[in-house]
Amino acid sequence: MTPKIETKNLQLYYGAHHALKGIDFSANANTVTALIGPSGCGKSTFLRCFNRMNDLIDGCEVEGQILIDGMNINDKYLNVDELRKKVGMVFQKPNPFPKSIFENVAYGLRINGINDKKTLEEKVEKALRQAALWEEVKDNLKKSAMSISGGQQQRLCIARALAVEPSLVLMDEPTSALDPISTSKVEELIYQLKEKYTILIVTHNMQQAARVSDRTAFFYIGEMIEYNDTTEIFTNPKIERTQNYITGRFG
Amino acid sequence: MTHLETELDKLKGDITGMFILVQKQLNKSIQSLLTMDKDLAREIIAAEKRVNAEELKIDRVCENIVALFNPVAVDLRFVFASFKINSHLERMGDNAKGIARYVLEMSEKFDADLIAKLQLQEMFSVANKMIDENIAAFENGDSSKARLVFEMDERVDAINFAANNIVADYIKANTDKAIHLLNLMSIIRKLERVGDLQANIAEEIIFYVDAEVLKHDKNFHNKI
Amino acid sequence: MNKRLSQKIFFTLFRLISLMIVIVLFSILGFIVFNGAKVISWNFLTQMPTDGMTKGGIYPAIVGTLILVLGSMIFAFPVGVAAAIYMNEYVKEVPAKRFMRLMTSNLAGVPSIVFGLFGMALFVNQLHFGDSIIAGSLTLGLLALPVVIRTTEEALKQVDDSFRLASIGLGATKLQTIGKVTLPIAFPNIITGLILSIGRVSGETAPILFTVAAYFLPKLPHSIFDQVMALPYHLYVIATSGTNITESRPIAYGTALVLISIVLICNITASVIRNVLGKRNK
Incomplete structure (x- = not known):
């Protein structure tokens, strides 16, 4: 089976700073992979390689192959906007647009040129259902997205990402700004979403990595130190540094 | 159902499976004893490997749940109880295998009269009933069923205690069969151990369901 | 202590x-x-000046000022907003950004009479527009440009980057992101800046002195190449060089009141719009 995503000898530089040092990584479809490690270890940078968000940063150089469904996306002739339509992203802080709930979810569809009212309504409902938010907002779709709670906003952002039907979803610490109840709702959601999507999640919360992921990669100063099944990482890590990190003895 | 609930449900299924597997081993061992069926005894010894493998698997499941989900309250008690029930069941499997080993070594069948006098069948069926109650209690989180087990254990203990005199008398009358009869006594002891293990399991179930610790409580029979 | x-x-x-x-x-x-207040009446606002500007109304000056303000904004608003978008959204290099900002500030610091002279040299003479609405509007527009650029840039800067990232992350191009996300969010603040610059422009005398303003023209313009009267210049004229300064003094005060009212109305509208539109975004 070809892995859904793969990197081969991925090197990334911010100017003179060598931020990712030869990462060889792969993840299969319909799995959740957690990226853990102390701040500044490169896990978020690594995540952003898959939708080329690092392009937005001045002086960022990426070498090596990044494959999605076997296709190398680290190619300067690639249409990056098209890539980003296929790779959804959820950010650290809930960031719905100051528009209505409906328009937030419809945003990506409209960008894609879908303006037919009926199609929009169908797809918006589907995305909101997938994000487990439909029941809570179905009577208030016209309400401003800023008026719902932080946890609901984050699920709205997930719905917004899902509406364009990506196959890969990147999540950058999606619950770091949420309260525990909202966090566990989002975690449950992630667990359910892997039926349809491949998910890559960066998290500072080790227990979150343990709860939601199938595989876990531990990053440290730009290197991927250990990458294995989550159960292995959390019960029997092979490398001492990983063990020290997950047991809270450093970092 | 949440992710953790799904995992706990799987664990519950694993433990129930282990119960049934070990109960089968016990049934077969008694049957092989009563019929002197050595093939059946060999089958039990072979199947013991499966019991051991299952025990290791469940241990791993428990470890993973604790490591990955940090269960608390009833969920944590459930995992701890399952972990210990698992080990009790494995030892019960050992006892079944032990009985099968005696059967393999034996040259002749026991006197039917003696078996009847010892109430061996009764002892066995009570032990079996204890397992049934424990399975039901564990599956449904119903501690009232588990509480029935202690009284049955007393019945098993009584039969075991009475067996001492009966076998002693028999040995006096048949000194040439002393070893043979001592083996029988060992088998009865193993059955008695099965009863004890089921009582331990019942304690674990009560711990899980009612958060009540009965272990080492000298007065607990009065409380029930 | x-x-x-x-x-x-x-x-x-x-x-x-x-x-x-x-x-x-x-x-x-x-x-x-x-x-x-004594001279303000319906007639004062809607009638032509008469008797050597010692009697009658200031209607053509009001209309002239409104036309000039509108004309200057038609020029300054799109140009200023575009420049601000370019500076804030496209230019990545910090030195280039800093240079452009410095130039904008310098432009804002140029005295208005210099704008007037420049407008006369370029629009009136070089481009042969003559003393006309178009020459005056463009000159006023140039004057307003730094204010529009500055306020628009501030408005764009206040838009949280997470909105841009969210949009780009969904596959929107930069232009789509600006059009559908950044500008709508910044809109209330941009409009506020626009209205404030209207207040500024409507009170300027020097830039229109050589480019459009008529000393006395008791009729409305027909095309953008006509001259018009304007409130600040009218005030200047009747207060300093009119036919009878003492007699026209009440009219001067009336004109000043109208001018100040326009500026105040602009400022109040700006804050109302900011509050109303700003709330919608919360």
């Missing part, structure tokens, strides 16, 4: 200074309102 006392003294000093500013503002306003 103990700390408490010195604190008290300075605090009182600051309070007095602030109070003085308010008093000065209100005296000016009160003076103008007191003297100007």
